[in-house]
Amino acid sequence: MTFKRLSILIAIAISLISWNCRKQLEPTEVDMSEYGWVLYANGDFLNSNEWFQEAVFTDSTYKDGFNGLGWTHGKLGQIQQGIANFNLALPLEDDANLLGSGHNTTQQVIAGLAMAKHADNQHAQAIISGDSLLVVTGDDDYSVSLGDPNWFFSRDTKINSKHIIWVLASSHFVQGNFDKSLSRVHQLMSDPPTFAPDVNTVEGRLLLAEKIEFLRDNL
Amino acid sequence: MCHIGVDFSAKLCPGTGISPVGQVIMYSAVWSPFADDTETGESGLNFYEWAVGRLGSTNLDSILTWTNVTLDTMASAFLGLRHLESFDVSIRATDLAGNRSDTLKTINGFLRLNTAPIFTAIDSQFVDEDIRFTYQVVSTDKDTVTIFGDTLHYSLFTIVPDTQFTSNITLDQFTGILDWNTPVQAEVGNYDLTLIVNDEWGFSDTTSFVLTVNSVNDTPVVSQIGNVEFDEDDTTSHTLNLTQFVTDVDNNDTTEIFWSYLVTPDTNIYPTYPLLGFGPGMTEELRSAVRNFIFGKKALIKMRRESIAISKEMKSSGYSLNVNPGAPTLNVTIDTSAGISIATFVADSNYYVEGRDVIFYATDLSGAVDSSIMAVTIIPINDAPILKAIGDTIQMAENDTLVLNISATDEDDSTIVFTVTPDSTQITVIVQDSVATLIPDQFWVNSSRVVVVVDDGELTDTTMFILDVLRVIRPHINLFIGQNPAFTRYYEIMITDTAEKTIGLSLIIKQPEEVPVPLDTVDDYTWVAHYSFDSTGSFQFEVFADAVVGDTTLRDTAVLALARVGRGWSASSADGRFHVAGESGTVLFDQPFMIVDSLLFAPEHQDGGLYRMGHPMLTFKKPVLISLSPDTTGNGENQAIYQKGKEGIWKEIPTIFENDQLMAWTSQLGYFKIGPQILIIPEVTALGNNYPNPFNSNTKIVFDVGFFGGPEQKVSVIIYNLLGQEVRMLTNEKLMIGHYEMEWNGRDNVENTVSSGVYIVRMMTNRGISQTKKMMLLR
Incomplete structure (x- = not known):
């Protein structure tokens, strides 16, 4: 345990002790997980990950804890562990505390799996997860003209369905499914009819790859 | 009894007067014995003599002199008696005692008469x-x-x-x-x-x-026909008036004499047969007569049999076939259109011969033939060798080797020598016999005029062609990066070769150690790779594309640099000669871009550029510092970096030569090259002395915005009085690197005239440079 983690625990313990003077309160898995998300938002993925670990240690059925582990492992470059935690989270029931909070853990897990499978070069699996998320969120037919998509990652709002669509475009390209890749690219473009490369040619595939790269930074 | 007779048929006794007529073989005389009685004491007859003489002549010697006939009483002799002359016969006897008797004569003699033939x-x-x-x-x-x-x-x-x-x-x-x-x-x-x-x-x-x-037909007579001599390939007509050589008493030499010819075999060309040809008017009968004259009937029959056996062609052509039809020969034609028979000698191209016999046959209407042999000499003339056309232009691929089979014909010489000379020293030529191997220098792409000469030692033929060494299209590698939106250390790399020339592709990432990255081929000339970075920093993606360039394999490198959004970054070309460094803020997000050298340029950009950094249409948010190693063939201080603008025109960008590097700021991506330095660039930002100073109404304030101050320096030039109060702001804006002059007219910011005195001009930049100068205004 690092010194930073230790100090945080001490701080929580002191506060709990002080709270305990008035009322005996113990941090729940929800508290730990939520704190993990706070650290996640600050980019402290390492400590965030540990709080998520504490959360699932506290409650091994706490879905959002595994969800957080999946995302933080991914951020830390431990993509296999991330996938494993996403897979652990997926069958679990959503925590009641998060209902109505705007945090849809299941969707986040599916989105995390799509991202993680893409990062892990498991593009077929990434496509399954990504397609699934878009269907669940109603963003499967998303187009730029519709404005913001239905789904965004409530823990990191810079991530939304457009990034999932981009992942699908990327994974389809890697899979050699250039027509499907182009279809997903079109969803991310404001003027898709003007972009119609013949992906059966190298030149067309070049344009498609170029567009995928461009869209990655312009979602 | 005594008589004299002539021949058997007539007996003429002396004195009978009967004349002998016609042929008398022998004259004879018969007489009775003379009496010389021994009983009377006489000695007895010893012998008789007879003589023939002209009648009445005592001279007997002219015909038959006294001739002893012993005791015979008959004598005969051949006598040449003349016509119409009379002769008589005399006989006498002599006894043993030597007493001669009287001469007994014919009485009238006899007349000798001649007979007619x-x-x-x-x-x-x-x-x-x-x-x-x-x-x-x-x-x-x-x-x-x-x-x-x-x-x-x-x-x-x-x-x-x-x-x-x-x-x-x-x-x-x-x-x-x-x-x-x-x-x-x-x-x-x-x-x-x-x-x-x-x-x-x-x-x-x-x-x-x-x-x-x-009347019997006369064979025409052909006199000696003169020899003919002309040069090989002489195209002028060589004719001979045959008519002048023939005479025929029975026929008109011009209209009734028909000519044929036999060109004897040329022993230098094997195998050949005599070439028999007929002139106009030669009917089949006359032709047969000529053939008989030449060969004889037996030979002709034999030849006919042979000709049938050899080939139908021979049969159709008569008896004089050249079984080597491709061989050049001498041809003779006979023409009578001018009223006389003219033989024309035509030699096939390149044919020559020493004294080839040609026999001309003149045949009259009856088939009588006479001939004359003459010789045709065709003087050999050296033929120039002739090069077979090579073509105006030959194209070959860069780095390739051209093997050129040169072909030439020379009718005379078996030894001809080829020379192949390009006008470029960058083409090596090896000529062996008739095969020329042309090897352009590696990566040399240009055109060269190549002169090909064939020489037979006396004459030559020359041709030329343009050798176009074409640049071989390299792999046109494009590399794109797809960063995982959530887990940003994971990248998908997409690579295409739109030139479709790559035969082998590999990818390494330098961070800075080289890490090979597996590539998957997802389609033709389309590859993907997956990579995750374990650490942060600057990375270079190097793609190695193997391609066949001519007969060599070329490996080109493209570098993918990563411009970082939150920190400074740098990247270099694969060869390290081109370097780029950016500060934090040059990009809005981590942005990869490729650095390639000219070998990977598309052909339309082969105009001297050395490196391409990213796409020419893109710009950085802030200028980046690029550096290039100078051209070592010249002084680096006289060189500058040029950049191709969006309009495709090369422009010099302000360049400093420092530490053996040419350095320049640019915010534009695209093509770069080295050219002559024209712009004078100040190295440091500095305020100069105003002039004139002191001044009355106007003074010029000069300052440099130096290269090392940065690409976009915000510069303020402000006039203060001695109380430190701002009097006039001359400028306060971002200025490009360069030399500036500004004029102060002695007025403040609201255009009021300021009083005489000392003023201070201060130049400040956002890079922390602050310099002042004093000025004296005198009204």
């Missing part, structure tokens, strides 16, 4: 024209032996021709041989000949007969 009849005689006619005239004369001096003499009495008189007939007067040497065509006809034979005594006989000279 008689011709043996001559039947009609026939002789062919041009055949010598001889005939032995025969006549008889009984006296030719016995009459002294009686000889026969023949003569032609008359020649009566029916058409043409001739004096060419002779008759030998002694031998009686009739001779006509030789009746000619003009003497054809009948001749009534009357002959006379005379003997010595004027007796004669005549006879006549008809001598017919039959």
Whole structure:
């Protein structure tokens, strides 16, 4: 345990002790997980990950804890562990505390799996997860003209369905499914009819790859 | 009894006067024995003598002198008695005692009479024209032996021709041989000949007969035809007037003589046969006559059989085939269109011969043939070798080797030498026999005029072609990055080769150690790779594309640099010669871009550029510092970096030469190259002295915005009074690197005239540079 983690625990313990003077309160898995998300938002993925670990240690059925582990492992470059935690989270029931909070853990897990499978070069699996998320969120037919998509990652709002669509475009390209890749690219473009490369040619595939790269930074 | 006789048929006794006529072989005399009675004491007869003499002449020696006949009473002798002369016979006897008796003579002698010669009849005689006619005239004369001096003499009495008189007939007067040497065509006809034979005594006989000279066709006579000589490949006509060489008494030399020719085999060209040809007017009968004349019937039959056996072609062509039809030869034609027979000699191209015999045959209407042989000499002329066309332009690929089979023909020389000379020193040529190997220098792309010469030692032929060494299209590698939106250390790398030339592709990432990255081929010339970075920092993606360039393999490198959003970054070309460094903020997000050298440029950008950084249409948010190693062939201080603008025009960008590097700021991505330095760039940002100083109404304030101050320096130039109060702000904006001059007119910011005194000009930049100068304003 690092010194930073230790100090945080001490701080929580002191506060709990002080709270305990008035009322005996113990941090729940929800508290730990939520704190993990706070650290996640600050980019402290390492400590965030540990709080998520504490959360699932506290409650091994706490879905959002595994969800957080999946995302933080991914951020830390431990993509296999991330996938494993996403897979652990997926069958679990959503925590009641998060209902109505705007945090849809299941969707986040599916989105995390799509991202993680893409990062892990498991593009077929990434496509399954990504397609699934878009269907669940109603963003499967998303187009730029519709404005913001239905789904965004409530823990990191810079991530939304457009990034999932981009992942699908990327994974389809890697899979050699250039027509499907182009279809997903079109969803991310404001003027898709003007972009119609013949992906059966190298030149067309070049344009498609170029567009995928461009869209990655312009979602 | 005594008598004298002549021959057997007539016995003439002396004194009978009967004359012998005609042929008398022997004269004889018979007499009765003379009396010399021994009983009377006489000695007895010893012998008789007889003599013959002219009648009345005492001289007996002219005919027969006394001749002892012993005691015979008959004597005979051959006597040449002359015509119309009378002779007598004398006989005497001598006894043993030597007493001679009286001479007994014929009384009147006898007269010798001649007989006339008689011709043996001559039947009609026939002789062919041009055949010598001889005939032995025969006549008889009984006296030719016995009459002294009686000889026969023949003569032609008359020649009566029916058409043409001739004096060419002779008759030998002694031998009686009739001779006509030789009746000619003009003497054809009948001749009534009357002959006379005379003997010595004027007796004669005549006879006549008809001598017919039959007309026989005369063979035309061809005189020696002169030889012909001309040069090989001489295209002028070589003709010969054949008519002038023939004469024919029977036929018109011009219209009734037909010509043929036989070109004898050329022993230098094997195998050949005599070439027999016929001129106009040669009917099949006349042709047969010529063939018979040449070959004889037996040979002709044999040849015909052979010709059938050899080939139908031979048969169709007659008897004179050249079984080596490709071989050049001498051809003869005969033309009569001009009214005379003209032989024209035409030699095939490049044919020459020394004295090839040509026999000309003149044939008359009857098929009589005469010939004359002449020789045709075609003087060999050296033929220039001729190069086979190579073509105007030959294209070859860069780095390739051109093997050029040069072909030339030379009719005369078996040894010809080729030389191949390009006008570029960057092409190596190896010529071996007729194969030229042209090897351009590696990566040399240009055109060269190549001169090809073939030389036979005397004459040459030259051709040229343009050798275009074409640049081989390299792999046109494009690399794109897809960063995982959530887990940003994971990248998908997409690579394409739109030139479709890559035969092998590899990818390494330098961070800075080289890490090979597996590539998956997802389609033709389309690859993907997956990579995750374990650490942060600057990375270079290097793609190695193997491609066949000519007969070599070229490996080009493209560098993918990563411009970082939150920190400074740098990248270099694969060869390290081009370097770029950016500060934090040059990009809005981590942005990869490729750095490639000119070998990977598309052909349309092969205009001197050295490196391409990213896409020319893109810009950084802030200028980046690029550096290039100078061209070592020149002084780096005189070189500058040029950049191709969006409009495609190269422009010098402000460049500093420092630490053996050319350095320049640019916010524009695209193509870069090195060129001559024209712009003078200040290195440091500094305020200069104003002039004039002191000044009355205006003064110029000069300052440099230096290279090392940064690409976009915000510069303020402000005039203060000695109280530190701002009087006039001359500028306060971002200025590009360069030398600036600003004028202060002695007025403040609201254009009021300021009073005389000392003022301070201060230049400050956002890079922390602050410099001041004092100025004196005198009103």
